[in-house]
Amino acid sequence: MIKAIAVEEGSNLTTSQIELAKRLMSERSFHRPFISRASSALVIAALMTFVVGCSTENSHPEFRLNLQDILAKMGQKPEDFQRSGDEDARKNYAKLQFMATALHAAFGDPDDPYLFPEVQWNAEEKKGLDLRKIKLAAGPFGGSANGEQRGLFRQHCAHCHGVTGDGAGPTAAFLDPYPRDYRQGAFKFKSTERTAKPTTDDLKRILRDGIPGTAMPSFLLLPNDEIEALVEYVKYLSVRGQTEINLAIDLFSNDEEVEPKKEAILETYLQPVVDDWAAAEELVVRPPARSESQTEQDLRESIAKGREIFFRKDAQCTKCHGPTGLGDGNDGAPEKDKLFDDWNKEKTPENIAYWLLPKKELRPRDLRMGIFRGGRRPLDIFRRIHQGIPGTPMPAGGRDEKNPTGPLKPEEIWNLVDYVRSLPFEDASEPAQFESHGATAMVEHP
């Protein structure tokens, strides 16, 4: 280059100028050996870190132990694990190790899930988990040797729900509400009785419809077999998480010995959870039929009745949802009386450090938004009122043979359903929910 400049511009440049140019060029390239080498080494190192990234660590991810519940709910303190050489600490560490091993024995690891034959899907009894489907959803993202899609959970779900299904994936902290922690076995939006598990169809419905008003998107366009694999994997993670909590209660809270035997783990800690999931199919809430033909007059009357019930002191709807349904009923409460999900309520200043995510307030639903997280069919809203929402302050208010003193009779719940469904379209929702460009507003858009 220098030569080219010199030749081309030779006629106009003095020799000294050329020398200066040469010196400048050479200084640029060679006179800063240390910094240059150091920085190029760093650039390479940084690039390597990027390329290698977390892959060495994640190439074989493990399920995360549920320390949160052990510390926050089972009377253990971090010191109980840390004093080196202390006998209690050694004992606690051994318990943790046993828990990890027992769970590994019963469930395998994220890349290679396993289930005892006793809890695998039994078509006759309609019970158990389908290991074939679970394997389809498990593992790292990508096709397996036989060309089957694998790693669906890590592809679609793990970044929020976490590899362990603890609802604390890398993106979880930014979301409101937090992603569901499957380990607690509590699911808010389902068709079954409050304390029952959701049915398979409930989970499929959530995957397909998403949960409006939350960060849970719809996976409607996934093929059915992938949806089923994901649902089965969610069940697997939930069963695993609850088995872990059951084990931890006996090990840490009750200070029991657990035998390192399959039967001991299966019968006491695992089988009851699997039975719960199987029982859910029978515990679906089926509201009494409503007359099919509802005229507009009927609807208006029903809405008016529903409004009355909404304000009734035995229904108490307004205490959280507010007299106008804006979800502001608890707004005047002092800090300590704010509303929380059960798993946020348990977070106190003393134990907050043990939790995976900070405490987050729960807002009662603003009924005028027209957003219904658990589904907008009258049937869905009926079930929300009848059974409440598990894990939240929303209580079960419906009357049936299992809860004969429930304040709300089925017909009254239907009236409430109509009222709640009409709320987004009431006049108080100004400005109007919808403003058309085609039919009414003739404003030319710029």
Added chain:
Amino acid sequence: MGKFWSILFLMVPVLGIALFFWAPSAGYWLPRDNSVHGYQIDHLFNFILVLTGVVFAATEGALFWFVWRYDAATNRDPIKFTHGSHNLEVIWTILPAATLLFIAIYQMNAWADVKMRVPKNLPPTVEVTARQFEWRLRYPGPDGKLGTMDDIHHVNDMHLPAGEEVLIELKSMDVLHDLFLPHLRVKQDAVPGMSIPVWFRAKDVGTFDLVCAELCGWGHYKMKGRATIQSRAEYDKWLEEMAVAQAATQEPEKEEE
């Protein structure tokens, strides 16, 4: 050496232009146009492509010629200095300006057709609300009006009638999104706080892509939907089925699979 570099650099326009000739035959081209207005967009696209293509070829050719002709190794001509050519500068300013002005005027009708001439007295077919990371859809229920209790709600799976003018009201719940229907030559930003009309007429029935064309967050890639263009009869049937499913007060027998 200069000759080598000039030929190497010549490969850029040669291969680039060759790529454009090869791509359509290999299927890498605009997707099939299934809209009535799409030919206008395609025409503009092709017109501008040819125009810029010619300029590209000419510029690259000139570049090549200069590198070839004035190679330092062989060129022995004395260096010449010039204070520029006023005429030349006027020409290369006016020519592009005129071209741009021409394009601006030439496309005005197409622009007005797809962005400004909102069809009057056409009730909206569907309200699309983009949010992180899905497309929430709302159809008028049996009463034919949007914003009433019997609206039909759905997500990601857009159904539209073929052969008639369709009006979409586009909204966003959170950040900027962009409704992109490549086969229908529709691409419109969704802006929070605005309701933006998008209208078109689809020609044939079929299933097409619906994607987000505005980086809207980490889950942008998840905003993939489906647009199903159906005959009026099928579309009405679908709407009716949706309306029935949405009014359910009893669990349907068993979901279809």
Added chain:
Amino acid sequence: MSMPSDRFLLATCLGLMCCCASGCGGVATANIPVPSPDPKLSKEIRESSGTATTASAAETEATPVAATTWGNLSGKFLYDGPAPDSARLAITKDEQVCGKHDLRDESLEVGAGGGLKNVVIFLADKKVSVHPDYEATAKDTIKFDNDHCRFEPHIMPMRTSQTLQIHNSDPLSHNSNLTPLGDRPFNQLISENNAVTYQFGKQQNVPVMVTCSIHPWMKGYVFPRDNPYVAVTGEDGSFEIKNLPAGKHDFQVWQEAVNGLAAKPEWKKGKFKLEIKEGDNDLGTIQVSAALFGK
């Protein structure tokens, strides 16, 4: 490229690497050494067939040596310090009904004579033989009332075999929300003069908090135990547990503001061992330092 941009590069690289390194860490609960599963033992568990051993283990556990001699335990907790003011609760809802009552924070209450109220003292043994006198009440229904917009009693001990009846004596609906550890959660709306029942599935090691979400200041506790040996101190700070089997036992003391109440320095997390002799046993008067409550 000049010198400052090199420094910039350096900083960027270092920053980048730090980000990468911290990014891999994920969320951490507490700084606890976390073991990995033991693959050898895991394999053994999978292949084990242990029906016989669990049965025999259950047998040995199920038969505690039947006691023949019984003793009573009594004592008194006194608050050592100036009696704290219990804060008046903010009544933000249903003021016409709940606002009439002078509702106060009950997490730390000191009676007139300096007695520390609502301290729970219970037998923490895993298995214990129960005095025949308790048989009559083993299947009772225990009433826990929503009265005057508070729970009555504030802390209610009960046996897991007994049925919990949550009653509402107020002229409006309350709801009772409880999430016992490892047991069925419960949250039901209860209208005026009605009651709902709940059966615990297993015993708890700390009292279970009961809240009313409609009136969020309401807070009470239910304490289900397999055995009846639980006492809650009264206004004067005294308690009595009757008919304990004689012998050495583990006891635990709990107070809602601090959980395990280490009233004596040697009571780690409120736990202590005590030999119960036939007849009356007196724990004496225990002075609980105000410092334990951060006062």
